[in-house]
Amino acid sequence: MTDAFMPDSFEWPIRVYWEDTDAGGIVFYANYLKFFERARTEWLRSLGIDQRTLRERTGGMFVVTDSQVRYRRPARLDDKLTVTARVVEAGRASLTIEQSANLQAPSAPNSETVDVAQALLCSGRVRIAWVDASNMAPARIPEALLKQLTG
Amino acid sequence: MTDAFMPDSFEWPIRVYWEDTDAGGIVFYANYLKFFERARTEWLRSLGIDQRTLRERTGGMFVVTDSQVRYRRPARLDDKLTVTARVVEAGRASLTIEQSANLQAPSAPNSETVDVAQALLCSGRVRIAWVDASNMAPARIPEALLKQLTG
Amino acid sequence: MTDAFMPDSFEWPIRVYWEDTDAGGIVFYANYLKFFERARTEWLRSLGIDQRTLRERTGGMFVVTDSQVRYRRPARLDDKLTVTARVVEAGRASLTIEQSANLQAPSAPNSETVDVAQALLCSGRVRIAWVDASNMAPARIPEALLKQLTG
Amino acid sequence: MTDAFMPDSFEWPIRVYWEDTDAGGIVFYANYLKFFERARTEWLRSLGIDQRTLRERTGGMFVVTDSQVRYRRPARLDDKLTVTARVVEAGRASLTIEQSANLQAPSAPNSETVDVAQALLCSGRVRIAWVDASNMAPARIPEALLKQLTG
Numbered sequence: 347m348t349d350a351f352m353p354d355s356f357e358w359p360i361r362v363y364w365e366d367t368d369a370g371g372i373v374f375y376a377n378y379l380k381f382f383e384r385a386r387t388e389w390l391r392s393l394g395i396d397q398r399t400l401r402e403r404t405g406g407m408f409v410v411t412d413s414q415v416r417y418r419r420p421a422r423l424d425d426k427l428t429v430t431a432r433v434v435e436a437g438r439a440s441l442t443i444e445q446s447a448n449l450q451a452p453s454a455p456n457s458e459t460v461d462v463a464q465a466l467l468c469s470g471r472v473r474i475a476w477v478d479a480s481n482m483a484p485a486r487i488p489e490a491l492l493k494q495l496t497g
Numbered sequence: 498m499t500d501a502f503m504p505d506s507f508e509w510p511i512r513v514y515w516e517d518t519d520a521g522g523i524v525f526y527a528n529y530l531k532f533f534e535r536a537r538t539e540w541l542r543s544l545g546i547d548q549r550t551l552r553e554r555t556g557g558m559f560v561v562t563d564s565q566v567r568y569r570r571p572a573r574l575d576d577k578l579t580v581t582a583r584v585v586e587a588g589r590a591s592l593t594i595e596q597s598a599n600l601q602a603p604s605a606p607n608s609e610t611v612d613v614a615q616a617l618l619c620s621g622r623v624r625i626a627w628v629d630a631s632n633m634a635p636a637r638i639p640e641a642l643l644k645q646l647t648g
Numbered sequence: 649m650t651d652a653f654m655p656d657s658f659e660w661p662i663r664v665y666w667e668d669t670d671a672g673g674i675v676f677y678a679n680y681l682k683f684f685e686r687a688r689t690e691w692l693r694s695l696g697i698d699q700r701t702l703r704e705r706t707g708g709m710f711v712v713t714d715s716q717v718r719y720r721r722p723a724r725l726d727d728k729l730t731v732t733a734r735v736v737e738a739g740r741a742s743l744t745i746e747q748s749a750n751l752q753a754p755s756a757p758n759s760e761t762v763d764v765a766q767a768l769l770c771s772g773r774v775r776i777a778w779v780d781a782s783n784m785a786p787a788r789i790p791e792a793l794l795k796q797l798t799g
Numbered sequence: 800m801t802d803a804f805m806p807d808s809f810e811w812p813i814r815v816y817w818e819d820t821d822a823g824g825i826v827f828y829a830n831y832l833k834f835f836e837r838a839r840t841e842w843l844r845s846l847g848i849d850q851r852t853l854r855e856r857t858g859g860m861f862v863v864t865d866s867q868v869r870y871r872r873p874a875r876l877d878d879k880l881t882v883t884a885r886v887v888e889a890g891r892a893s894l895t896i897e898q899s900a901n902l903q904a905p906s907a908p909n910s911e912t913v914d915v916a917q918a919l920l921c922s923g924r925v926r927i928a929w930v931d932a933s934n935m936a937p938a939r940i941p942e943a944l945l946k947q948l949t950g
Contacts, residue, residue, distance in 0.1 A: 363538055365531045365678065367671035369725050370932065374667060375863045376832035380516045383829070387514055387575075398575045410828045414867045420935055423671050424538075424549045479823065482873055516829065518822035520876050521781065525818060526712045527681035534678070561677045565716045571784055574822050630672070633722055665840055667833045682818045689816055689877075700877045726840075726851045 355430040356389035359450065362425045372420035378468045379413060382445045385429040386472070393494050401479055404488055408474040411440065415470035419449075426450045427467065436496045438486050440475040506581040507540035510601065513576045523571035529619045530564060533596045536580040537623070544645050552630055555639055559625040562591065566621035570600075577601045578618065587647045589637050591626040657732040658691035661752065664727045674722035680770045681715060684747045687731040688774070695796050703781055706790055710776040713742065717772035721751075728752045729769065738798045740788050742777040808883040809842035812903065815878045825873035831921045832866060835898045838882040839925070846947050854932055857941055861927040864893065868923035872902075879903045880920065889949045891939050893928040 360381050368374040390397060401407045421427060428450045435442035446469040476487040487495075511532050519525040541548060552558045572578060579601045586593035597620040627638040638646075662683050670676040692699060703709045723729060730752045737744035748771040778789040789797075813834050821827040843850060854860045874880060881903045888895035899922040929940040940948075 361535075361539075363531070363535050364670045364672070365534060365676060368666045369669035369671070369673045370666070370860060370862065371671045371673075372862075372935070375866070376667065376829050376836070379829035379832065380514070383516060384512075384514050388512075391575075396575050398573065407823060409823065409825075409873075410870055412869050413828070416865050417863055420862075422549065424542075424547050482825070515821045515823070516827060519817050520820035520822070520824045521709060521711065521817070522822045522824075523711075523784070526715070527678050527685070527818065530678035530681065558672060560672065560674075560722075561719055563718050564677070567714050568712055571711075633674070663837075663841075665833070665837050667836060682816070685818060686814075686816050690814075693877075698877050700875065724851065726844075726849050 355432040355444075356385065356392060358385040358388045358429050358431070360384060360427045360429050360447075362421050362423055362427065364423065366421075367423050370420075372422055373425075375415075375417050375468075378415060378417070378447055378470075379472075381427065381429050381447055382413075382431070382443075382470070382472055383410075385431045385445060386443060386474070389431045390495075393497075395491070395494060400491070404491075405479055406476055406485060406488065407479045408441075409477050409482070410472055411475045412473040413470060414472075415468060417468050419464065419467045421447070421449065421467050433496060434471070436492070438492070439484055440473055441487075441495065442471055442473045444471055445469070506583040506595075507536065507543060509536040509539045509580050509582070511535060511578045511580050511598075513572050513574055513578065515574065517572075518574050521571075523573055524576075526566075526568050526619075529566060529568070529598055529621075530623075532578065532580050532598055533564075533566075533582070533594075533621070533623055534561075536582045536596060537594060537625070540582045541646075544648075546642070546645060551642070555642075556630055557627050557636060557639070558630045559592075560628050560633070561623055562626045563624040564621060565623075566619060568619050570615065570618045572598070572600065572618050584647060585622070587643070589643070590635055591624055592638075592646065593622055593624045595622055596620070657734040657746075658687065658694060660687040660690045660731050660733070662686060662729045662731050662749075664723050664725055664729065666725065669725050672722075674724055675727075677717075677719050677770075680717060680719070680749055680772075681774075683729065683731050683749055684715075684717075684733070684745075684772070684774055685712075687733045687747060688745060688776070691733045692797075695799075697793070697796060702793070706793075707781055708778055708787060708790065709781045710743075711779050711784070712774055713777045714775040715772060716774075717770060719770050721766065721769045723749070723751065723769050735798060736773070738794070740794070741786055742775055743789075743797065744773055744775045746773055747771070808885040808897075809838065809845060811838040811841045811882050811884070813837060813880045813882050813900075815874050815876055815880065817876065819874075820876050823873075825875055826878075828868075828870050828921075831868060831870070831900055831923075832925075834880065834882050834900055835866075835868075835884070835896075835923070835925055836863075838884045838898060839896060839927070842884045843948075848944070848947060853944070857944075858932055859929050859938060859941065860932045861894075862930050862935070863925055864928045865926040866923060867925075868921060870921050872917065872920050874900070874902065874920050886949060887924070889945070891945070892937055893926055894940075894948065895924055895926045897924055898922070 434444045447467045448465045579599045585595045598618045599616045736746045749769045750767045887897045900920045901918045
């Protein structure tokens with residue numbers, strides 16, 4: 347699969363708050379999985395998909411089955427990030443989403459502009475699979491939904 | 498102190514994500530303190546105050562010394578909230594901020610509009626005090642900052 | 649109500665990890681509500697009450713309706729805390745629990761012992777009410793449960 | 800590298816609380832990274848290493864540079880887990896730790912015993928690298944520390 351066939355990435359802005367940082371003075375690495383989740387949720391919403399409604403109607407939901415993340419540069423309090431999401435594999439029961447967090451603008455009003463080469467903070471892949479919410483058993487993604495997602 | 502003398506509330510929109518909920522199916526109550534913090538941070542930013550820059554320049558920071566929260570109605574996944582912040586007391590070393598979280602729109606696209614009387618989810622007060630960041634000792638809020646805040 | 653009639657406090661040890669801290673170098677204040685919750689859960693467990701089983705059997709659960717916390721001194725990475733829980737009011741539909749977090753031992757192996765007068769980090773009250781889990785409607789605490797709790 | 804040459808795994812018990820779960824009724828997957836971190840911290844502590852003291856003495860700290868996690872079965876409120884940590888690669892500037900979360904006992908007092916084959920909830924690898932805490936620049940792990948860790 348080459349990039350040429352990939353849909354454009356969905357982008358979502360995220361601001362770093364106190365709650366996201368740790369005593370190292372930087373964003374706690376586990377929190378990038380939260381940022382990635384927010385971007386996936388907003389990507390779904392941009393396609394007209396509301397996960398709560400989806401669950402009420404179909405009895406199913408997506409769960410994360412695999413995550414792979416490389417943390418390259420730290421983000422800090424008040425930084426503004428752009429988080430991306432892009433489907434790179436779509437099967438009948440699961441999707442693999444490529445994601446990244448990028449520094450859009452550092453917090454300090456007077457600081458220099460961000461060097462593009464240094465903007466990539468963190469990148470990874472998250473695999474989500476469709477399950478029956480009542481018993482967590484793997485199931486096929488409803489056809490209409492799959493079409494919306496990979497349209 | 499009456500409302501008549503109070504500045505208008507600052508308002509900040511917040512969306513409920515998976516990370517915010519718990520197995521009760523609702524927003525985990527401790528997370529409203531995070532929502533309140535985000536609204537205070539954005540209120541400060543709206544006044545031109547960036548907390549990281551502030552700390553680098555003054556060596557001081559605000560810490561929360563008291564919180565009082567009443568949780569009235571639950572919020573759920575995908576709900577859109579409006580969180581407010583308003584200074585109700587300003588001393589030389591601390592501020593008291595009145596805050597609330599309100600249901601702006603429920604997630605379900607077809608659901609009825611929100612009954613205004615039922616929109617208030619959670620309300621409270623948070624006292625923040627200025628400290629020297631190096632040793633956490635209470636200190637006076639820098640004069641210029643206090644003016645900006647209570648302007 | 650005087651202390652003389654109060655049952656002894658339940659105590660639970662909690663260690664401060666990276667996840668609990670923020671860029672201020674201290675425990676993020678909202679996390680004390682998590683520490684308080686853990687102590688309440690373990691207090692219930694010490695009485696033979698498992699909340700998941702309870703919900704499956706009765707269809708009900710406790711939710712927090714009010715929290716009041718005073719943050720006095722900061723805790724830091726690796727600190728060992730003792731968190732307490734004690735019923736101070738018991739009604740038919742709700743309980744009020746008095747809670748505190750105390751520094752049991754600082755992290756540094758060679759540091760002086762903790763001054764008892766300075767051990768209290770944070771104290772507060774949390775009110776929990778019984779609700780029907782299916783619709784979140786307030787309800788009476790099941791009689792057998794109430795006896796176990798206030799016995 | 801075969802298991803025969805691997806040191807035994809360090810094990811740490813972790814209880815699932817409300818704060819760890821999400822509206823799917825299960826542990827929010829990002830929280831396994833927190834559980835893994837707690838186990839690594841306690842493994843370090845078991846070797847006499849306190850991270851805060853270490854940072855004060857050396858000016859350095861470990862940061863996570865890569866995480867890879869497979870989420871196999873869900874954990875639920877009140878479950879008791881055993882989380883493991885084991886060094887599988889040790890370089891001069893980084894370590895790779897293999898980790899897993901296992902169901903030790905389900906919450907319900909009367910439920911059947913755990914099927915060993917189904918006990919594995921989640922497994923992964925976390926790479927941690929040593930950095931100068933003042934500027935986050937990669938650095939060699941202090942020799943004495945490396946000996947303690949891989950001894």
